[in-house]
Amino acid sequence: MIKTKITGRQLFSLTAGGSLGGSVLIIAALMASIAKQDAWIGSIVTVITGLPVIWVYVFLGSRFPNMNYIEIIRTVLGKWLGSVVAASTILFYIQGSSHVPWHVGDFITSQVMPETPAYVVNALFITAIAVAALYGLEAFARATEIFLIISTIMFIFAMVLVLPNAKIENLQPVLENGFLPVLKSSVFLSCFITYPLITIMMIYPVGIDNLREAKKSIFTGYFWAGSISFLAILMSILVLGWPITANTRYPAFRLAKEIDVGIIFSRIEFIVFVSWILTQFIINTLFFYAGITGLSQLLKLKNHKILVIPAAFLALIFSGIVFPDVIYQENWIAFGWVPYIITHSFIFPVLILVVYLVKRVIEKHSVNNGKKSKENRNTDIV
Amino acid sequence: MVDIVSILLIIAFCTILCLVEIPRLLRKNQYREFGTFAVLLGAGIIFALMKFSGMTVPNPSDLILWVYSPFKEIMQSLLK
Numbered sequence: 001m002i003k004t005k006i007t008g009r010q011l012f013s014l015t016a017g018g019s020l021g022g023s024v025l026i027i028a029a030l031m032a033s034i035a036k037q038d039a040w041i042g043s044i045v046t047v048i049t050g051l052p053v054i055w056v057y058v059f060l061g062s063r064f065p066n067m068n069y070i071e072i073i074r075t076v077l078g079k080w081l082g083s084v085v086a087a088s089t090i091l092f093y094i095q096g097s098s099h100v101p102w103h104v105g106d107f108i109t110s111q112v113m114p115e116t117p118a119y120v121v122n123a124l125f126i127t128a129i130a131v132a133a134l135y136g137l138e139a140f141a142r143a144t145e146i147f148l149i150i151s152t153i154m155f156i157f158a159m160v161l162v163l164p165n166a167k168i169e170n171l172q173p174v175l176e177n178g179f180l181p182v183l184k185s186s187v188f189l190s191c192f193i194t195y196p197l198i199t200i201m202m203i204y205p206v207g208i209d210n211l212r213e214a215k216k217s218i219f220t221g222y223f224w225a226g227s228i229s230f231l232a233i234l235m236s237i238l239v240l241g242w243p244i245t246a247n248t249r250y251p252a253f254r255l256a257k258e259i260d261v262g263i264i265f266s267r268i269e270f271i272v273f274v275s276w277i278l279t280q281f282i283i284n285t286l287f288f289y290a291g292i293t294g295l296s297q298l299l300k301l302k303n304h305k306i307l308v309i310p311a312a313f314l315a316l317i318f319s320g321i322v323f324p325d326v327i328y329q330e331n332w333i334a335f336g337w338v339p340y341i342i343t344h345s346f347i348f349p350v351l352i353l354v355v356y357l358v359k360r361v362i363e364k365h366s367v368n369n370g371k372k373s374k375e376n377r378n379t380d381i382v
Numbered sequence: 383m384v385d386i387v388s389i390l391l392i393i394a395f396c397t398i399l400c401l402v403e404i405p406r407l408l409r410k411n412q413y414r415e416f417g418t419f420a421v422l423l424g425a426g427i428i429f430a431l432m433k434f435s436g437m438t439v440p441n442p443s444d445l446i447l448w449v450y451s452p453f454k455e456i457m458q459s460l461l462k
Contacts, residue, residue: 299418313395314422335451337446339457340450
């Protein structure tokens with residue numbers, strides 16, 4: 001269905017931006033509240049434990065080079081179970097695309113413009129996403145190349161400027177409570193940097209010419225995002241210490257407020273915000289794009305662009321409904337989002353992989369059994 | 383609390399969108415696309431009118447919380 005092709009470099013920036021997404025600004029608080037001063041070890045553990053998950057995505061994609069994720073689901077799991085899983089995945093994508101604007105609106109209304117209604121901010125943000133989806137994947141992928149560079153430079157710049165305030169004592173004692181809290185915190189971080197990459201599955205096998213290069217760019221993008229979020233968490237704990245990090249709503253933003261080099265560089269915390277909102281834009285467009293292409297795939301529509309504006313309108317309305325307040329949202333992250341995304345980005349792909357491998361073993365077995373193989377294979381595929 | 387301005391804005395926006403898109407879809411005989419478009423936009427309008435006329439809108443997050451409520455204790459133990 002999608003005829004546009006993107007390059008490996010664009011896939012790299014899509015992966016890195018999508019993976020950074022929501023994590024940079026907010027996740028350090030949750031990490032620090034669980035793992036305390038060892039949260040930075042948790043981010044290394046997350047990147048390593050995420051590798052097999054990314055490998056599952058890459059492997060599935062490389063087996064079905066001309067299909068997107070919804071088609072892969074329906075080919076492997078069959079028509080009925082496949083359609084149920086696909087519909088659930090699409091709901092997950094669309095729901096995800098109305099959560100991100102809530103964060104943007106919440107940030108703007110709580111930190112910058114307290115009297116502006118959140119819907120105004122959300123409407124601006126969603127308009128940008130709808131425009132990106134209307135322009136198509138190619139234009140959007142080219143834009144992310146620039147966005148990722150700006151975002152990374154801004155972020156590194158902020159981290160370098162805040163470096164003089166770092167106190168190494170904030171990291172001590174290392175592993176005071178053992179390794180278990182670190183592992184627990186990595187479960188939460190991986191829901192923000194590893195699992196959202198399921199949205200890449202709607203682009204990766206079908207929109208790519210060179211699969212070998214694509215594998216490499218997905219992994220490098222993932223490491224890129226992993227190292228930046230590691231830096232964010234490490235610096236938050238180094239500078240603020242874990243109690244402040246755990247009790248601040250936007251630790252990385254609070255961290256950038258500490259920047260005070262001479263009297264020239266002060267009050268420039270908004271460079272972190274720029275870096276954050278660009279990656280938020282990338283992950284939200286990925287969710288949105290995956291949702292509408294998936295929906296038009298499932299319903300066999302010829303043109304997915306007709307769905308962009310109604311779906312964006314729906315996402316805008318729900319961006320003010322999904323979370324009534326901050327307490328609800330924090331509760332939902334732990335009890336709703338984590339199991340929800342684990343189901344869709346870990347359990348389903350692994351299920352598909354297992355079913356695929358079992359099918360292949362049966363197929364091989366029937367080939368070895370002799371001439372009946374052809375009929376068996378045909379029934380297997382049907 | 384009824385928010386008249388938002389409701390009027392939404393009605394205006396949706397009318398213009400329908401006037402622009404629907405004739406184009408019907409001219410090309412894309413009835414499947416038209417159905418999906420109508421369902422999505424209709425749901426959007428209904429929820430928007432409910433939201434801005436002060437009614438409580440069903441929250442999809444509540445549904446997800448309910449679905450995963452059996453795992454609540456596991457998540458609770460992870461948070462400590």
